[in-house]
Structure formats: structure tokens, C-alpha cells
Amino acid sequence: MLEPADWTAIWLTLRLATITTLILLLLGTPVAWWLARTRSRWKGPLVALVALPIVLPPTVLGFYLLLFMGPEGPLGQLTRFLGLGLLPFTFWGLVVASSFYSLPFVVQPIQNAFEAIGERPLEAAATLRASPLDTFFSVVVPLARPGYLTATVMGFAHTIGEFGVVLMIGGNIPGQTRVVSVQIFDHVESMAYPQAHGLAASMVVFAFLVLLVLYTLNPTGRRP
Amino acid sequence: MRIKIVALCSSLLTLILLASAMADEIPVAVAANFTAPMQMIAANFERATGRRAVLSFGATGTLYAQIKNGAPFEILLAADSATPAKLEQEGLAVPGTRATYAIGKLMLWSAKPDLVDNHGQILKTGNFKHLALAAPQLAPYGAAAMETLTKLELLTALQDKLVQGENIAQTHQFVSTGNAELGFVALSQVYENGKLRSGSGWIVPAGLHTPIRQDAVLLAKGKDHPSAQALLQFLHNNQSRKIIESFGYELE
Incomplete structure (x- = not known):
């Protein structure tokens, strides 16, 4: 039922979601840690900033990313200066865009998990003379495991489901930026409903399985 | 109350x-x-x-x-x-x-003032990274652009540089923000009162595609x-x- 072009789109989408999730877990952990521990007055604004992609329409993100990464934009000038060319219409451009787009879905569960740990385990570790780094990896990360599971699954699934942003900065290039959601859009728009069904139904099954795994493995984990 | x-x-x-x-x-x-x-x-x-x-x-x-x-x-x-x-x-x-x-008239357009010459020679040099056009299966201006490239026998050479907008408005957006150096847009998008509003362009001769x-x-x-x-x-x-x-x- 699926054409070779569909498989190309599926493989591309999985690659995009995997790389984006890994980047976000790496970048999101220090951000979540700082947000969970700080008493700074900057906490409020930063929490709001991280949550922005949840409420902004993808067209706003897509539009500003197009300008931001374009030849006149600050990121565009930086990538050009570094000899990397411009990001729109490239796979790595999508990675950058997805990292903004999915950021709250990774940071928030980790932050919640860090906050739930509280002071006591950290104090206990400190009295046993564990270094902060040791405490973080031997105490905090294991205790925050449910948060990490939720963050990984939600970050991954949310990137898979991305559409509006990709449409605005992707340029619909097979194997580069034509992800599954755009491929479905093209099928539907050109009235190729059977092909659209093949991919769309796969997406429904995929999303259901992801959520099933999440809630089975992590029944007490907080939802983002 | x-x-x-x-x-x-x-x-x-x-x-x-x-x-x-x-x-x-x-x-x-x-x-x-x-x-x-x-x-x-x-x-x-x-x-x-x-x-x-x-x-x-x-x-x-x-x-x-x-x-x-x-x-x-x-x-x-x-x-x-x-x-x-x-x-x-x-x-x-x-x-x-x-x-x-x-x-409708098709135009090869760039936001840069000197990039597109009066005869569209830039297409033959391939001296650009991205050429934008509207999705040919959805938008007639995209289909006309495809026809033009085919007729000029440049389609295979330029295939890797093509980026598609879902419609002609998005295609124009790609070019006007400079993310694609040039692209096939509708003349009506960049033309007002008898002249180009900005950038440089080449009106694709009617013989290169079926009239829109x-x-x-x-x-x-x-x-x-x-x-x-x-x-x-x-x-x-x-x-x-x-x-x-x-x-x-x-x-x-």
C-alpha cells in the first residue's frame, strides 16, 4: 500500500525525530535543572519562554524561523559565516526548527521530575560526600527516570507530528524535508486518497502505540 | 447575577x-x-x-x-x-x-536587483543554490515552471536545486525572504503599475509553456x-x- 516515496518520508521523519529528541534531552536537562532549582526572578519569564511553542501557531514559528534562518537573519548570517550555508530547505534546518518546536515537551516533564525529588535526597548525598556531578548522575537522574521517559516519548512523538513549521521552511524536498505529514498533505491535496489513507492510518496506529507504551510503562508519570 | x-x-x-x-x-x-x-x-x-x-x-x-x-x-x-x-x-x-x-504570466524572479538577467541566462549557469517553484501537481504556475524547465532542457541539471512551495504565495515568500535566490512566481505578485516592485526578473516567453x-x-x-x-x-x-x-x- 505504501509507495517508495512514502518509505523515504517515513525514514526521514524517524531520523528527524530521533536526532531532535537526543539534542533536546542534552540541552533540556541543564535548562530543566536550573528551572527546578532556581529562586531567580528570571524563572517566570524563562518558564514562559520555554512554554511558548505550545500556544503559538506553527505559522508564527515557521514565519519567524524563515526570517531568523534566512540570509538577513542572525542565525542565517552565523551559519553563513561558519561556511554552513543557509538552513531553510535542509534537513538540519528542520532539526533546528523541531528543537524549538518540541522544546517544552522535553523540558517540562524533566523539570517536573526534578522538582518532585525535593531537597532531602540531595542533602543525604551531600552528607555522604558525593560531588554535585556524582549526585546528579547517581541520585537525580535515576529518580527522575519517569520524567525522562515521558520527555523522550513526547519529544519524539511531537516532532513526528510536526507539520506547519516544516511546510513553511522545508520546501518539500524528497529525502530532505518532505516528512510524513507533508507527504500526507500532498496526497490529500492531489486527491490521491488511497495513498493518503495508507500513511495516515499508519500515523494513527503509531500515535496510539506510543501513548499506550507511555501510559503502561509510566502509569504514575505526570503528563506534560 | x-x-x-x-x-x-x-x-x-x-x-x-x-x-x-x-x-x-x-x-x-x-x-x-x-x-x-x-x-x-x-x-x-x-x-x-x-x-x-x-x-x-x-x-x-x-x-x-x-x-x-x-x-x-x-x-x-x-x-x-x-x-x-x-x-x-x-x-x-x-x-x-x-x-x-x-x-497569467510566469516570471523568473529574484529579490536581488542584479541576479536575473533579461534572458534568463542565470538558469543555464546553475549559479545558485535554490530555485523555488510551486508544487506542479497542485498549482498551475508550478506546472508551467516545470514545462519551461523541461523545454529549456534544464530539468535534470537543476533537479537537486528545486524547492517547492505549496502554492504560488508560499513560493514567492521563499524568494522574497532570500532563502531561495530565485524562483518562478506569478508576474502579478511582483509587478505593479507596469513595473517590477523590487528585485530582478525575466518574463518567461509564452512559447515555453502552455498559456496560463x-x-x-x-x-x-x-x-x-x-x-x-x-x-x-x-x-x-x-x-x-x-x-x-x-x-x-x-x-x-
């Missing part, structure tokens, strides 16, 4: 319902390339008749799919002649109401709506024709 709120809400709701019932509105589906001229024509129409055209813009293929699936549009201004004909065949448009309202005849048609949903018919007529009056020409379209 609660009663008061309920009363307020229901009177507000009544007002909103009344307002939408009272205004004589015509839902119109407009091909993206005709956005700017149609906005002016619709404003003139409202001034002249007090009736309001509610415009929805999109790729012709998209609009077709929406109409086929029950969209409330009463008029379609397509970017081609095939789509209105198809709708008529399928019983979704009123027979005998099809007419060409504009003949843009037809309008009365849809089945507008069959018994006199205002819809009036708007269709209005497209062909002198004032509207002048607007259409000033955007670089040709007329019959």
Missing part, C-alpha cells in the same frame, strides 16, 4: 447570528496568484453594491479538493482553465458560466444567489480589467 450573565450571553449570541444573517456575503475561492488584484476588486464591488465578497486564497488544486468535499464557496477564480471545466463536468459548477478573467488561462466559474452553491452572479459580471467591467492589467496579466 447568573440570570443577568445568561441574558447578556444570549443577547450577544443573537446579535452575532443576526449580523451574519443580515450581511449579504459571497464566499469566493481565489487562486493565490490573484490575491492582490482580487482584494482591490472585492473592495470596489462592496463600495458599489454594498455586498461583501469573503475571499479564501489557496492553490487551485487545494481549492478544488475543498469544493469537491463540500466547501461553501459560490465562486471559484482558478489559476487554470482545467479545474473549472472539471468542476462543471462533475456537476459542481453551473454550466455556461465559465469565462477567462485573466491570462485563468478561468472563473459559478459554483453549484452559488446557483441561486444573484449577488454571486453580480460579482462574476463585475470581474469583466472596465474598472476591474484595468486593475487586472496593472498587475501584469493579459486579457482576452
